[in-house]
Amino acid sequence: MTQKIAFMASPAPVAQTARAALIGRYGDADPENADVIVALGGDGFMLQTLHGTQDLPAPVYGMNRGTIGFLMNSYSETDLRDRLAAAEQEIINPLSLRAMDQAGTLHEALAINEVSLLRAGPQAAKLRITVDGRLRLQELVCDGALVSTPAGSTAYNYSAHGPILPIGADVxxxxxxxxxxxxxxxxxxxxKTAHVRFDVLEPEKRPVMAEGDSHSFANVDWVEIRSEPAISHRILFDPGHGLEERLIAEQFT
Structure with a gap:
């Protein structure tokens, strides 16, 4: 049975050109009725696509028309149906973010890679860290802090000298x-079941912003983070090039 493919592309000209070429060869299905969604762009667009299609049944297969493309497969126009038939699936759960700002507004968002808190002024942030209701660090003076999923551990987390986590690790x-x-x-x-809370100390003197993927919230008083097992993102990779292999290979480059 021929798979119904929906093509989505970032606004970048190279991605739009690729989408037009692929539609000319394979057609284009409505994402709600597709068997698979093909995302054309970089990692940022892949995250955007996963968020936008999380309520749809089709998995997402990315092809790199961006820069790094850690979450993407290599681009090719000629053998897409064979690659989709052979693709291996990874399932990841996002983080949920709840943040209260100084005006008393509660913000909520989901993040596939990480939730980060960053200083938003000239002075270092002061954060208190509680895990599962137990105070773990009375005061962390820093430029910021983050909580990362295994899938996001090679992104901002790795740049901040955090550990790379195996994709199947429940941490x-x-x-x-x-x-x-x-x-x-x-x-x-x-x-993975931990409930993490950051309280911002001296928030007016030392303002802090919270960010989860593309969602940013300024002047937060506190942020709560936990894994969201009720939401599963299904990502397809070419055999031998899945997230587990990429996370291992990243540690030897």
Whole structure:
């Protein structure tokens, strides 16, 4: 049976050109009725596509028409149906983010890679960290901190010297960004079920913003983060090039 394919592309000209060429060869289905969704762009567009299609039954297969393309497969026009038939599926769960700002407004969002808190002024942030209702760090003086999923552990988390997590690991990485006190504190590995809360100390003097994927919230007082097992993102990869292999290979480059 021929698969019905829906093509989505970032606004970049190279991605739009690729979409037009692929539609000319394979046609274009409505995403709601498609068997598979093909995303053309970079990792940012892949995250956008996963968020936008999370309520649809079709998995997402990405082809790189961006820069790094960690979540993408290589681009080719000629053998797409064979590649889709042979593709291997990875299932990932996002993080849920709840943040209260200084005006008393509650914000909620989902993040596939990580949730980060970053200082938004000239002075370092001061954060108090609670895990599952238990105070773990009274005061972290830093440029910021983040909680990362295994799928996102090679992104901002890795740049902040956090650990790369195997894709099947039921853990989250809590990583400091340029920690000043405690000196050299690099963070912690937490169970995937952990409920993490950051309280911003001296928020008016030391403003902090929270960000989850493309959602940003300014002047937050506190942020709560946990894994969201009720939501599953299905991503397709060419055999031998899935997330598990990429996470391992990244540690030897």
């Amino acid at each position: 989250l990485a809590l990583t400091a960004v340029a920690a000043f006190r405690p000196r050299r504190w690099r963070g912690a590995l937490l169970p």
